[in-house]
Amino acid sequence: MPATLTAESLSIRRGAQTVLEAVDLVLAAGDRLGVVGPNGIGKSTLLMSLAGSIRPDAGSVAVTPPMATVGYLPQESERSDVETVREFLARRTGVAAADAELTASTHALAAEQPGATDRYSTALDRWTSLGAADFEARVGDVLADLGTSESLLGSTMGSLSGGEAARIALASLLLSRFDVLLLDEPTNDLDLAGLERLERWILSIDVPVALVSHDRAFLSRVITGVVEIDHHSHRATRINGGWDAFVEERAHARRRAQERY
Secondary structure: OOOEEEEEEEEEEEOOEEEEEEEEEEEOOOOEEEEEOOOOOOHHHHHHHHHOOOOOOEEEEEEEOOOOOEEEEOOOOOOOOOOEHHHHHHHHOOHHHHHHHHHHHHHHHHOOOOOHHHHHHHHHHHHHHOOOOOHHHHHHHHHHHOOOOHHHHHOEHHHOOHHHHHHHHHHHHHHOOOOEEEEEOOOOOOOHHHHHHHHHHHHHOOOOEEEEOOOHHHHHHHOOEEEEEOOOOOOEEEEEOHHHHHHHHHHHHHHHHHHHO
16 A cells, blocks of 8 residues: 655744744655755755654644655765764665564564564564565665675775765665655765666655755656745645646746736
8 A cells, every 4th residue: 555644734843933834745656746945944854854753843744554664864964984884774774773673573572572473563564664674685786786886885984985975875765665755855966877866766666755955957857746845934835747837836926926016
């Protein structure tokens, strides 16, 4: 069953400042939505709140079916001198957390703890759905596709060059098996080949996607609609039909405003 993510009357505040106000949004199968608005308006905050990383001050976020996985993949500017490439890929794809929970639930089952059977079943389903079973094999295939050596897997993220780090970040996207994807600036630092590979991947997957990017040409090629956050009201407006429909709607809005005055 395809996943659907629904936000109702979602509001986020930081002290006295309103970041998002009563945002309603449905992200369903076939949706590839570009989230746009001025810098600092709250685009990343919206994605994080949809992912459950930020608790809203009002409103709710729900995903159906309830066991569907939601992946928030931000652009990470700081590269760890401790975390290896292999660990980075496992963390970003949710495989590391799924592995840990499957191990813990297995121990709970062996110890005959209350509720252990249901916990193990849930953990196994999540582990399977995130692609943990064949993760290592897929890592090799994806790195080869990107022209990156598997020898980097033991290197720390902080030791990579800018180009290597960008390709590894792209690999983490290509390896992900989430049911809903929230991508924050996935085009940053990618060369032309990387952008083309990312574009093909986004167009090939059949899960709902919301993404933030300043690359308007990229958005025009991949999105099916736009979610614009208004800098005055802090509300979000969805416009279906892709980037061109969004540009046309904005032009109409400007003309209407000029006619009023």
